[in-house]
Amino acid sequence: xxxxxxxxxxxxxxxxxxxxxxxxxxxxxxxxxxxxxxxxxxxxxxxxxxxxxxxxxxxxxxxxxxxxxxxxxxxxxxxxxxxxxxxxxxxxxxxxxxxxxxxxxxxxxxxxxxxxxxxxxxxxxxxxxxxxxxxxxxxxxxxxxxxxxxxxxxxxxxxxxxxxxxxxxxxxxxxxxxxxxxxxxxxxxxxxxxxxxxxxxxxxxxxxxxxxxxxxxxxxxxxxxxxxxxxxxxxxxxxxxxxxxxxxxxxxxxxxxxxxxxxxxxxxxxxxxxxxxxxxxxxxxxxxxxxxxxxxxxxxxxxxxxxxxxxxxxxxxxxxxxxxxxxxxxxxxxxxxxxxxxxxxxxxxxxxxxxxxxxxxxxxxxxxxxxxxxxxxxxxxxxxxxxxxxxxxxxxxxxxxxxxxxxxxxxxxxxxxxxxxxxxxxxxxxxxxxxxxxxxxxxxxxxxxxxxxxxxxxxxxxxxxxxxxxxxxxxxxxxxxxxxxxxxxxxxxxxxxxxxxxxxxxxxxxxxxxxxxxxxxxxxxxxxxxxxxxxxxxxxxxxxxxxxxxxxxxxxxxxxxxxxxxxxxxxxxxxxxxxxxxxxxxxxxxxxxxxxxxxxxxxxxxxxxxxxxxxxxxxxxxxxxxxxxxxxxxxxxxxxxxxxxx
Numbered sequence: 001x002x003x004x005x006x007x008x009x010x011x012x013x014x015x016x017x018x019x020x021x022x023x024x025x026x027x028x029x030x031x032x033x034x035x036x037x038x039x040x041x042x043x044x045x046x047x048x049x050x051x052x053x054x055x056x057x058x059x060x061x062x063x064x065x066x067x068x069x070x071x072x073x074x075x076x077x078x079x080x081x082x083x084x085x086x087x088x089x090x091x092x093x094x095x096x097x098x099x100x101x102x103x104x105x106x107x108x109x110x111x112x113x114x115x116x117x118x119x120x121x122x123x124x125x126x127x128x129x130x131x132x133x134x135x136x137x138x139x140x141x142x143x144x145x146x147x148x149x150x151x152x153x154x155x156x157x158x159x160x161x162x163x164x165x166x167x168x169x170x171x172x173x174x175x176x177x178x179x180x181x182x183x184x185x186x187x188x189x190x191x192x193x194x195x196x197x198x199x200x201x202x203x204x205x206x207x208x209x210x211x212x213x214x215x216x217x218x219x220x221x222x223x224x225x226x227x228x229x230x231x232x233x234x235x236x237x238x239x240x241x242x243x244x245x246x247x248x249x250x251x252x253x254x255x256x257x258x259x260x261x262x263x264x265x266x267x268x269x270x271x272x273x274x275x276x277x278x279x280x281x282x283x284x285x286x287x288x289x290x291x292x293x294x295x296x297x298x299x300x301x302x303x304x305x306x307x308x309x310x311x312x313x314x315x316x317x318x319x320x321x322x323x324x325x326x327x328x329x330x331x332x333x334x335x336x337x338x339x340x341x342x343x344x345x346x347x348x349x350x351x352x353x354x355x356x357x358x359x360x361x362x363x364x365x366x367x368x369x370x371x372x373x374x375x376x377x378x379x380x381x382x383x384x385x386x387x388x389x390x391x392x393x394x395x396x397x398x399x400x401x402x403x404x405x406x407x408x409x410x411x412x413x414x415x416x417x418x419x420x421x422x423x424x425x426x427x428x429x430x431x432x433x434x435x436x437x438x439x440x441x442x443x444x445x446x447x448x449x450x451x452x453x454x455x456x457x458x459x460x461x462x463x464x465x466x467x468x469x470x471x472x473x474x475x476x477x478x479x480x481x482x483x484x485x486x487x488x489x490x491x492x493x494x495x496x497x498x499x500x501x502x503x504x505x506x507x508x509x510x511x512x513x514x515x516x517x518x519x520x521x522x523x524x525x526x527x528x529x530x531x532x533x534x535x536x537x538x539x540x541x542x543x544x545x546x547x548x549x550x551x552x553x554x555x556x557x558x559x560x561x562x563x564x565x566x567x568x569x570x571x572x573x574x575x576x577x578x579x580x581x582x583x584x585x586x587x588x589x590x591x592x593x594x595x596x597x598x599x600x601x602x603x604x605x606x607x608x609x610x611x612x613x614x615x616x617x618x619x620x621x622x623x624x625x626x627x628x629x630x631x632x633x634x635x636x637x638x639x640x641x642x643x644x645x646x
Contacts, residue, residue, distance in 0.1 A: 204235030334399035
């Protein structure tokens with residue numbers, strides 16, 4: 001069975017999760033105290049009590065503030081998730097996993113099995129425990145492919161749990177408790193959707209941690225980081241589109257929009273790094289391309305910063321994140337101007353053959369055309385190139401200084417040596433280039449360099465989770481095929497019928513597989529005499545369980561009976577007592593009788609019928625019900641070819 005990683009193995013990351021869990025518990029306690037104090041404050045009319053309570057409240061609130069600050073510092077521990085390589089890469093922002101409380105499902109599931117399915121619930125304890133072990137393991141997934149598969153496996157298993165144990169009209173009565181990944185505030189809901197959504201959130205968060213730990217100084221490392229951040233964006237986006245009304249802030253639409261954009265920006269930054277690795281940077285066009293890539297990174301980080309500054313997100317996102325995003329936006333703007341200057345100043349004037357190509361590239365390069373001579377003249381005149389290059393460097397230096405100023409405002413980021421190093425290295429590089437091309441006899445006023453048009457050669461993709469890559473078998477498949485034995489179907493208690501074979505056989509027609517359906521009963525025949533009805537499902541023959549049996553197997557069992565007859569166990573779905581053929585159409589039309597089932601569900605359930613075909617179909621909270629419905633008593637899909645008289 002799948003294992004989470006050992007939460008007691010003291011890696012840097014698990015120490016972090018431990019501290020996070022401890023803070024979450026303290027926040028939980030303070031929140032309870034605050035709720036109690038607020039209730040008392042509202043209820044009492046005694047002035048002295050009110051004063052005492054108000055004091056207590058201010059104490060609790062300042063405690064909560066301190067805890068949240070401590071949690072923010074943890075959420076900003078980007079270095080713990082970074083790689084150990086010697087080379088300098090700008091840190092990325094990873095997300096911590098949502099914590100959850102333990103959940104004991106033994107009693108509620110056993111009750112449901114005996115009440116709804118009429119089965120001996122003690123016989124299913126092994127399956128329930130296996131499910132609970134899987135849930136326990138997915139709380140601490142390892143930071144690699146195995147950890148991702150573990151979360152997927154659990155998510156896929158929740159599809160079956162939903163179909164088996166969560167009827168549309170009532171809940172199991174258990175609460176799913178999860179902590180907000182950024183504020184540590186606890187939330188709980190009875191809806192399984194909250195559990196599914198939280199697992200999906202953790203899938204995204206785990207991808208961010210995998211992305212942040214890659215060694216981005218190498219091409220394989222960069223490609224893995226790009227893949228991980230694209231998949232993180234996909235998980236958060238899928239969550240936003242398919243789950244609504246989550247009780248915790250980290251899963252609100254505003255928050256998820258921000259996270260998707262943040263991941264896209266981190267992908268774009270990796271794409272820029274990939275360009276610097278791949279391109280010989282000495283040629284003019286390659287440097288212009290780098291400048292445009294940098295401008296693109298600046299663009300996407302500005303968008304993230306705007307998203308983080310919105311009312312519902314601002315007070316909630318760690319200050320260090322907002323600062324980091326702003327710093328990166330300024331840093332990449334500076335780089336776009338720096339690479340432009342290098343292209344102009346370090347590359348020789350073009351030959352006639354190159355001139356046309358360079359002019360074409362330069363035409364769409366600046367947001368507005370630079371002042372001064374025409375492009376044709378500019379590109380061929382080293383002095384004009386130096387002048388424009390100098391203007392770009394001046395702007396680069398201003399932006400480097402702005403990035404360093406913003407960085408200095410955040411105490412958490414000030415502790416991050418790597419970021420400090422990157423910023424000051426880039427700043428010094430621009431300064432030394434400036435002093436190299438600055439002539440003492442320059443009397444011209446350095447003009448304002450226009451900004452660079454953002455452009456990328458690799459657009460980030462938002463990669464949705466591929467749930468089908470992790471195959472799972474329904475843990476509770478012994479309850480029978482889901483097409484019949486699900487939480488939303490109800491059936492009458494099983495009947496045991498003793499059936500003799502007459503001269504003309506048993507007197508019924510059978511249809512379908514798993515479970516086999518009695519499609520017709522001949523009036524006056526043996527089956528009719530024994531009390532079998534059209535629409536009954538055969539669940540056992542002579543004590544042998546036939547819920548999953550194929551048509552031919554059931555027929556074989558029936559045919560092998562002798563004179564003494566055969567014992568058949570059958571069930572009838574409630575609301576499906578078969579009307580005569582004439583009334584069938586009417587039954588399909590009448591929606592009030594609880595017999596309608598959407599086509600989507602039918603095809604999905606028929607996929608679930610065989611043990612082997614337990615592929616997961618993605619569950620969506622907002623799935624649209626299709627208008628066209630089929631009569632649920634009898635799945636008429638398999639008419640004809642395997643219906644036969646016996």
